[in-house]
Amino acid sequence: MRRKEGDKYKEILDAAIWCFAEDGFDKAQISAIAAKAGVATGSIYLYFSGKHHVLCELFARFWEKLAGDMELLDQTDPLDCLRGQLGLFFDRLVANRPLAIVYLREHHRFIESKQAGGLEWHQKCLELGVSVYRQFADPVSAAQGAMSPDSISISQAFLFGGVRSALEFWLGNDLPPDRIRSQMLTMAMASLLAVTQGTP
Amino acid sequence: MRRKEGDKYKEILDAAIWCFAEDGFDKAQISAIAAKAGVATGSIYLYFSGKHHVLCELFARFWEKLAGDMELLDQTDPLDCLRGQLGLFFDRLVANRPLAIVYLREHHRFIESKQAGGLEWHQKCLELGVSVYRQFADPVSAAQGAMSPDSISISQAFLFGGVRSALEFWLGNDLPPDRIRSQMLTMAMASLLAVTQGTP
Amino acid sequence: MRRKEGDKYKEILDAAIWCFAEDGFDKAQISAIAAKAGVATGSIYLYFSGKHHVLCELFARFWEKLAGDMELLDQTDPLDCLRGQLGLFFDRLVANRPLAIVYLREHHRFIESKQAGGLEWHQKCLELGVSVYRQFADPVSAAQGAMSPDSISISQAFLFGGVRSALEFWLGNDLPPDRIRSQMLTMAMASLLAVTQGTP
Amino acid sequence: MRRKEGDKYKEILDAAIWCFAEDGFDKAQISAIAAKAGVATGSIYLYFSGKHHVLCELFARFWEKLAGDMELLDQTDPLDCLRGQLGLFFDRLVANRPLAIVYLREHHRFIESKQAGGLEWHQKCLELGVSVYRQFADPVSAAQGAMSPDSISISQAFLFGGVRSALEFWLGNDLPPDRIRSQMLTMAMASLLAVTQGTP
């Protein structure tokens, strides 16, 4: 069976999450990741081109799965859908604490990475968000520029920032995630509507 | 006795901002900071106990100055005041691009630092925000829990996350900061009101 | 798997002897030891936990071999046996000039080291000496305290001091070791008998 | 008054003894010596040319004083006189524990030092010993070579080694110095006589 081989890839990624979360990307040691994954140090280089690549693959898989799940969301009501998207993003990270830590601290390395494959999955998620966002267009707000690419991007960044804050707060406090999630979504939706609902 | 020449302390902090922004905290070299500051490597240790200390002092000075400026804001209208606070925070970082980068990437080290002096200035800024926030209390929203410490903290985190997103966006795009600032504040205020204005 | 090539462990120890002898422990550079041993700097840390550990292993191996050789000595005559023990110690160091230098200058670091393995071999050698020493007991000297633990320890220290002096002298002068060895043993035996032979 | 100036020289030497004893010569810091002496770091260089010079001056003063005291010893009986010399040496170091430590660990640096002034005082002490030693000459032992320069030097080295051992033992054990001194002298004298008393 070749199950073992396929597993190593995943074992390494899982081990990397823990190590990156614990020590940060720069301080985390490849040899520690290998040990935690139960493989030899050198084996990591059979699956990844280096430490940076491991990190990028981590996020690539994350965004890939998220994109898949986002597509399954009910798109009947734009507001519900967007709420669902943000909630899904939040839930996925809350379900994996160390991954949430790595996301908060090291995701920028993924974004800034030049040759990283996997950015297309991140892009896909952003686009899924935009496509729902566009459905909020009404003549007045559109006239006010709410559907300009810039405006949309800023809104989207703001919403992601909101989830980010919620995660950071969750990590640092002992509150049930639902409590945080709920207030986060309330605020996110309000901020969204403030931009997309024209105020005549 | 040879007097301390010039303002080496400040030169080092300024140089550190550039180096941390360029290379990240872990990769940044003390010797590079020293070179940029125009002092000898060893001189850094006359003013700071190590690389980590330099980073913490950086943020301590930032929050100290910000706290001072926040206190000067007109407090007549709570909404205006809060908008002013967030805008001030945004403006201070937009005015210093590399500092903004360092803030986004390395501020968590300051927060997580155990023995860092200067955390009190950060705390002070948070408290100034909370004290304005409390003025939004109305009977209905208060009854709904909007003024519970948890709720306030979450809101505050969300608002900071909003500014954070705006900064990140500003760094990655070529939009005039005012354009970003304006939409950020619109969204921030809306999200705030959504929590503090009871919906009977 | 790549096997450990050659006897890097031993190469490093041999190289360390030369470097420690030449420069002293503190000034000796790990990189110089590595170069002389023909290995990379980092490889030293595959075999030893640090510079101090290298030094301690050096002495541990020395005492281990010495203990083995001391046990082979003919124990028929106590006086001959003790002479043989001291002579053996002297000969082993005379046979390795740089090791003799390191012994004279740095052995105290081994003794003072808290967690050094190998101290048991040193202890073993001391005990082998004491067990022979005890055979000198005669009723009169014993009554005078010559076999009290303190007295034995002092005698032993004195005898070791004698060999030490002989080595130091040998290092600093161009005399054949046998000439020095012979006078040293004469004096050592006389000093020994002065304590263990009761003077009624 | 110029007492202050003369004092600094001595303050530095005294401080150096403590620091060298505590940390060893290489690890001891000039700045720590200065601090302990109550002077500025730079001031040390007004009195000494460097760290090594401080160490050498330390021993130069020691041997200078010892030479003076040795000359005062009663020379009536050679055996008593030699016993007195060794005892004096032992006592001087027992009276100053940190100095004893520095003597045991770092004296070789003084001996090996090329340009150190003060070696003549050390030489003086050795010669005072030799001149007493020569008085043991009897026809038989002299015929056996006991008064050859080599033989004398070896004997002297051995005797110094004996005192050295006694000091090392004293430092490492909780025995009253007199107890150690006494046995040391017994053994030293016996070893001496074994060489100088011809055995016909």
Next chain:
DNA sequence: GATGAATGAGCATTCATTCAT
């Protein structure tokens, strides 16, 4: 494919010494 011993460039920090005041 898998291994892990071997590599060696890289870096924060220290500290003897200098010298402007």
Next chain:
DNA sequence: GATGAATGAATGCTCATTCAT
């Protein structure tokens, strides 16, 4: 003479990556 801020060369140890087996 006295000071102590400033210097910058020096070094033990780490760890991502390689590659012989």
